[in-house]
Amino acid sequence: xxxxxxxxxxxxxxxxxxxxxxxxxxxxxxxxxxxxxxxxxxxxxxxxxxxxxxxxxxxxxxxxxxxxxxxxxxxxxxxxxxxxxxxxxxxxxxxxxxxxxxxxxxxxxxxxxxxxxxxxxxxxxxxxxxxxxxxxxxxxxxxxxxxxxxxxxxxxxxxxxxxxxxxxxxxxxxxxxxxxxxxxxxxxxxxxxxxxxxxxxxxxxxxxxxxxxxxxxxxxxxxxxxxxxxxxxxxxxxxxxxxxxxxxxxxxxxxxxxxxxxxxxxxxxxxxxxxxxxxxxxxxxxxxxxxxxx
Amino acid sequence: xxxxxxxxxxxxxxxxxxxxxxxxxxxxxxxxxxxxxxxxxxxxxxxxxxxxxxxxxxxxxxxxxxxxxxxxxxxxxxxxxxxxxxxxxxxxxxxxxxxxxxxxxxxxxxxxxxxxxxxxxxxxxxxxxxxxxxxxxxxxxxxxxxxxxxxxxxxxxxxxxxxxxxxxxxxxxxxxxxxxxxxxxxxxxxxxxxxxxxxxxxxxxxxxxxxxxxxxxxxxxxxxxxxxxxxxxxxxxxxxxxxxxxxxxxxxxxxxxxxxxxxxxxxxxxxxxxxxxxxxxxxxxxxxxxxxxxxxxxxxx
Numbered sequence: 001x002x003x004x005x006x007x008x009x010x011x012x013x014x015x016x017x018x019x020x021x022x023x024x025x026x027x028x029x030x031x032x033x034x035x036x037x038x039x040x041x042x043x044x045x046x047x048x049x050x051x052x053x054x055x056x057x058x059x060x061x062x063x064x065x066x067x068x069x070x071x072x073x074x075x076x077x078x079x080x081x082x083x084x085x086x087x088x089x090x091x092x093x094x095x096x097x098x099x100x101x102x103x104x105x106x107x108x109x110x111x112x113x114x115x116x117x118x119x120x121x122x123x124x125x126x127x128x129x130x131x132x133x134x135x136x137x138x139x140x141x142x143x144x145x146x147x148x149x150x151x152x153x154x155x156x157x158x159x160x161x162x163x164x165x166x167x168x169x170x171x172x173x174x175x176x177x178x179x180x181x182x183x184x185x186x187x188x189x190x191x192x193x194x195x196x197x198x199x200x201x202x203x204x205x206x207x208x209x210x211x212x213x214x215x216x217x218x219x220x221x222x223x224x225x226x227x228x229x230x231x232x233x234x235x236x237x238x239x240x241x242x243x244x245x246x247x248x249x250x251x252x253x254x255x256x257x258x259x260x261x262x263x264x265x266x267x268x269x270x271x272x273x274x275x276x277x278x279x280x281x282x283x284x285x286x287x288x289x290x291x292x293x294x
Numbered sequence: 295x296x297x298x299x300x301x302x303x304x305x306x307x308x309x310x311x312x313x314x315x316x317x318x319x320x321x322x323x324x325x326x327x328x329x330x331x332x333x334x335x336x337x338x339x340x341x342x343x344x345x346x347x348x349x350x351x352x353x354x355x356x357x358x359x360x361x362x363x364x365x366x367x368x369x370x371x372x373x374x375x376x377x378x379x380x381x382x383x384x385x386x387x388x389x390x391x392x393x394x395x396x397x398x399x400x401x402x403x404x405x406x407x408x409x410x411x412x413x414x415x416x417x418x419x420x421x422x423x424x425x426x427x428x429x430x431x432x433x434x435x436x437x438x439x440x441x442x443x444x445x446x447x448x449x450x451x452x453x454x455x456x457x458x459x460x461x462x463x464x465x466x467x468x469x470x471x472x473x474x475x476x477x478x479x480x481x482x483x484x485x486x487x488x489x490x491x492x493x494x495x496x497x498x499x500x501x502x503x504x505x506x507x508x509x510x511x512x513x514x515x516x517x518x519x520x521x522x523x524x525x526x527x528x529x530x531x532x533x534x535x536x537x538x539x540x541x542x543x544x545x546x547x548x549x550x551x552x553x554x555x556x557x558x559x560x561x562x563x564x565x566x567x568x569x570x571x572x573x574x575x576x577x578x579x580x581x582x583x584x585x586x587x588x589x590x591x592x593x594x595x
Contacts, residue, residue, distance in 0.1 A: 047433030121329025122568035207415035
């Protein structure tokens with residue numbers, strides 16, 4: 001009875017949500033199809049192509065044989081992994097210290113951190129800081145950028161708060177130091193919290209391109225996002241398969257620019273897709289823990 | 295005296311905690327507070343030999359008399375307003391729609407698909423939209439052609455580019471931003487709906503009379519938070535989607551700071567523009583925080 005009464009409105013909503021999901025997924029699917037289309041069919045492929053004809057992984061082989069691209073991939077992996085370790089260690093240290101409610105000066109320290117969320121020196125003073133620290137053209141300038149994000153610190157703080165105080169007190173009785181308590185008790189218990197902020201920070205590092213563009217000077221140090229941007233957005237074709245590189249790229253002569261762009265877009269989102277199941281598990285909850293807007 | 299000794303004792307007791315905090319505080323000091331002090335170059339002329347010289351408000355006067363900055367300022371407000379007023383209600387509506395779906399499996403499926411674009415960089419999203427909207431190959435123009443309309447070069451059309459911003463923002467964030475509202479709806483007590491059903495209220499009536507008022511505080515809080523960040527019209531989006539054909543319509547303060555300040559080397563002028571934006575932002579955040587305290591009894595911060 002109940003179901004029947006509201007069926008029309010409900011069917012409408014179900015169909016609408018399906019269309020919405022389609023709108024979200026189709027542009028990505030279309031890029032995937034174009035990237036897999038064989039050279040003899042690629043000229044005819046466009047935004048409405050649903051099936052990859054003459055399916056081949058050649059475009060990916062060509063893309064990965066471009067020096068810039070595989071170096072970019074390695075750079076991104078390096079920056080993301082080193083950055084992540086530093087993020088987790090620093091954020092855990094800060095969050096654990098702030099779980100101690102009776103710490104003298106606690107609210108002062110929190111204010112000190114929150115001020116950085118609402119006011120910043122800006123792009124140019126940031127750039128000058130990197131120059132003065134001698135970090136320009138070094139990976140550290142990018143690795144340490146936003147090394148502690150206050151939003152994520154607050155999220156982790158809420159996870160750490162759930163660790164039973166009795167456990168920590170007992171460890172103190174046993175003569176454990178605070179550093180040992182943090183690393184051997186609090187962090188292992190808060191796996192979900194660590195996973196959540198790791199995903200936040202990981203996505204941040206993986207997607208970062210702008211500071212890399214301005215802080216790093218050598219082309220050889222650029223992360224993948226910068227390389228993708230150069231080709232897909234700025235359209236600097238010549239830098240990739242033109243002139244000097246042309247004959248170095250395996251099969252470059254048969255690779256279509258459109259297919260190359262599509263393959264790059266897919267390549268750079270593959271890690272996101274791989275981690276997406278974990279993202280769904282932790283991110284959505286993390287969003288609610290933090291209740292903050294990005 | 296007693297209190298003081300007590301404090302000293304507590305500080306000594308917590309010395310390991312301070313040791314843990316030290317690198318974090320050092321990080322914020324170096325990476326955030328030194329640049330705040332560095333922003334004083336907005337009031338200086340940069341000298342490459344010897345110390346910078348104080349220039350008072352010279353760069354601000356230059357900024358405010360510049361027609362380019364006036365345009366950039368206006369673009370920031372227009373683009374930000376379009377995003378807030380057009381985009382803002384959409385995730386709320388979406389959350390209401392999800393609430394009407396009885397099949398948990400279907401709900402989960404749709405949700406996991408529409409959250410996805412949030413995790414792509416604007417480089418990727420811009421790349422996807424450039425392809426999606428290309429003329430005449432992109433799917434949007436193919437559809438237009440199918441219905442007998444002329445293809446539109448959206449990315450280079452001054453009439454359309456701001457709408458491209460709004461639509462790509464929707465594409466990226468409608469799902470993600472609906473999460474907060476979905477959670478707010480889930481926390482409503484089911485007994486309210488049961489009582490309403492017994493009283494014969496339709497689903498629509500229930501949505502408007504029970505769901506909407508219940509999530510209103512969340513809506514207000516998010517709206518106020520958005521207003522606080524009003525001056526951030528979306529640097530990454532604009533930076534990756536702009537091109538020479540539309541630059542006058544899309545250039546915002548943040549892209550202006552980059553172009554004038556870093557790319558062209560007018561460091562003081564660029565910093566002045568950034569500082570001006572930062573001060574407006576600070577004012578907005580502090581006043582919206584007060585507004586929030588009045589409206590919901592809770593601050594944003």
